[in-house]
Amino acid sequence: MNRDRTEPIRIGRIDYTNVWPIFHHFEPARLRCAPELVRAMPAELNRRLREGEIDMAGISSFAYGLNSEDYVLLPNLSVSARGPVQSILLFLKSPLEKVLDGGRIAMTTTSATSVNLLKILMEKFHGGHPVYESAEPDLEAMLKQADAALLIGDHAIRASWKSRGYEVVDLSDSWYRFTGMWMTFAVWAVRREAAAAKPADIMEIYEALVASKRISYGDMRPVIAHALRTVGGTEAYWEGYFGGLNHDFGAGQREGLSLFFKYARELGYMDKDVSIEEWRSAGPVAAPAAPPQ
């Protein structure tokens, strides 16, 4: 579906706390192009962007890989970690050895990246062969049916707070231990036709997102205060949480994401080699070089 280009740009916002540093100081109503914000779970934003219902969004990095030919990626924005992330969690009811040996893992319907990261870790790095199923993100209901449950985002955070003594594996930590690399969970993608039709609007939005991120990183206290008020927890928890997250997309994150795509392809979960194309090489930032005189 191609949207009517006279309408304002529609931006998807992941409805989890992990993106707050990018959005806390982002005020769409103050932008000249007055974009609309649509909040949803990552899997829903992945679908909406793929179907052209929205023009740009933070989406699962895996969903970017699946449809990369339709998208350009905004530089320097992501949800990444190098080591533990605290919100991509596998809760174990049975010992890991049993899970690996044909055990059942219930995986949240809200994710695309972490479900594939889980498969890579279980199969490539642990040599296991679990059985996967999708389930709504409700830990106790998931563990009634399965030996282990994968939750992400605020669902994982809240479940970790009221943990019933399950062993918990932080998948970002596992990825780092096995590869020594960054893991990028979400990237900011723009539909190619939107980037071509409205480059100035995309640039205005992009600069406002990057500015919001810069302000948040200069002082995380307002973001932490907002998280305390709306989600709960303690100040120390949120300091640790935002301290472990990273919202850049540079050489390290790119290298980690390429490796993730390579392993997903190797295991048959990604159907092609993915080349990561950032907007600067496709958009107005890359003005053609002046021809030699």
Ligand SMILES: C=C(O[C@@H]1C=C(C(=O)O)C=C[C@H]1O)C(=O)O
């Ligand atoms: C770090 C996180 O990153 C996320 C994980 C995603 C996924 O698994 O598809 C998508 C977007 C991000 O929200 C998280 O949700 O906790």
